[in-house]
Amino acid sequence: MNKKEVLEIRKQFTPDNCAITRICGCYVDHEKNIILESKDAFLSLPEEEEFKYFEIFRHTLSGTLGKNLVGMEFPLEQEEAGGTQEFLLKLRDTRLEDDALVQEFYEKIIENYDYGENYYIILIHSVYDIPGKSTAGDEMFDASDEVYAHIMCSICPVKMSKAGLSYNAVTNSIADRVRDWVVEQPVNGFLFPAFNDRSSDIHSVLTYAKNPEIEQPGLIETVLGSVMPLTPATQKETFQSILSETLEEDGDYEVVKSIHENLSEMIEENKDNPEPLTLSKTEVKKLLENSGVPEKNMETFEQVFAEKAGDKTELLATNITNTKRFDIETPDIVIKVNPERTDLIETKLIDGRQCLVIAVDDHVEVNGISVRTVPKRTITDPNMDEEEELL
Structure with a gap:
């Protein structure tokens, strides 16, 4: 999904555009015990609650593409019978009305999600009637050809509010504030199917992580059945390692400076593109060649890249360099x-x-x-x- 597609789905989380049909919740304590479960037609909730949920859902689709928001494709084996894709499709197609299926989903999260405190799992089903677009790019709401049915999961920490003093209007006094458990903004989540090319893509899922450096392999690999991506810090370390081993003793200041300048220029040229700039092995090779890396050093580049990152790995340009420093x-x-x-x-x-x-x-x-x-x-x-x- 690109920036425009993410924003298009985020816009649905408002009172005027809401297309959420059902919401389910599961409150889990730090010992992985289920404390509370809930299920409701979303529009039956009090208006004040709806607004607070909208904020959570918008946060689940926030941040930087390639860092906080990462699109992942299902491996082929997960698209076969019994795979994670089939399970997620059943959740979506039953509109979260199959209690046993929703319960199984909770259990998968609880068993595989690594979090040592209380948290709240929120699962919603939504149906978005995709408006067509004119050649000028304007939305035509009376020309929809597809309905985008999807589910989204938000995992929110639940923490005790801070101790303090508050004003008690009944007694007209300052007194100890009553502490309670507060549902905070999500730290992880996902959207399935992904909304690629403004259409349902059942072969992909969009994941969210508030802090992409805190890895959740159980959630990504077991619940979603995808492959854990390299974190931004790991991508940077991998790129630096590839450079160091490719340049060896020939990594002088001018060459490294040229690589930084060329990367920064590429990022600047791509800034208006809704798709983030990623570099494949071929594109990294071209970058190094254009930056003055000696030909004799490039002879080992492909082997070094395959060993450090894998042949099919793509590196997000903004993860491997800092244009401001x-x-x-x-x-x-x-x-x-x-x-x-x-x-x-x-x-x-x-x-x-x-x-x-x-x-x-x-x-x-x-x-x-x-x-x-x-x-x-x-x-x-x-x-x-x-x-x-x-x-």
Whole structure:
């Protein structure tokens, strides 16, 4: 799913657009015991509750594509009889009205979800009548050719509210606040089927993680039957490892700087594209070649990439570089450079030592104190008895 498709589904979580038919919930404690189960026609809920649920559902489709929101395809074996895809399709097609099936879903989550505190599983069924679009891109609500029936799961922490004082209007006094258990915004969730090309894609699921670095292999691999993707941090580490082993001793400053600049340029050119920029093995190879990596180093690239990432892995460009930072580090020194002014730094051999030379033409501060950028010059005036120091 791209940005526009995610936003199109998010817009359904409002009172005017709501197409949710049923909502089911399961409150689980830190010992994996079911404390409460609920099931309702969504529109039968009090209006105040609906608004709070809408906020949770919108959060489940929030964040950055490729980081918080990741589309995953089912492996072929999961699309066979008895696979996870078949189970999710049954949940959707029964509109969450098969209690035994919903109960089985809860049990799968509880058994495989790794969370040491209380949490609330919310499962909804929704039916979106997809409006057609004109050649100009305008929605035509009277020209729908497809209904997008889907389920969405949100997993929300349930935590005790903070202790404190509050005003008691009955006694007109300040007193100890009553603490209760509060359902917080979701930390994980998924949408099935994915809404790809503005249509149901039963071969894919969109997953959500508030913190993509906290992996949930049980949820992804067992409940959804998909393959656990590389986290953003792991993608960055993998890319750096691929570079290090490909460049070996030839990884000089200019080449690495060129790779960063070319990547940043590619991200900038893609910023208006609803699809996030991802790089396959072929595209990473082209990037390195265009950045001046010697041909002899590229001879081992494909083998290195396959070993570190796998032939079919795609890396999200914004995960493997930071366009807003350019840092240079030694064991004792860290230099932070404006990414747009990397030209101010060059490497030079001085007195037999490899040095980084920083061009300084403007104001310089050290620990908040302005320092001079031009050294003192000593000039001898033949008409004076002593040397005069001039700035």
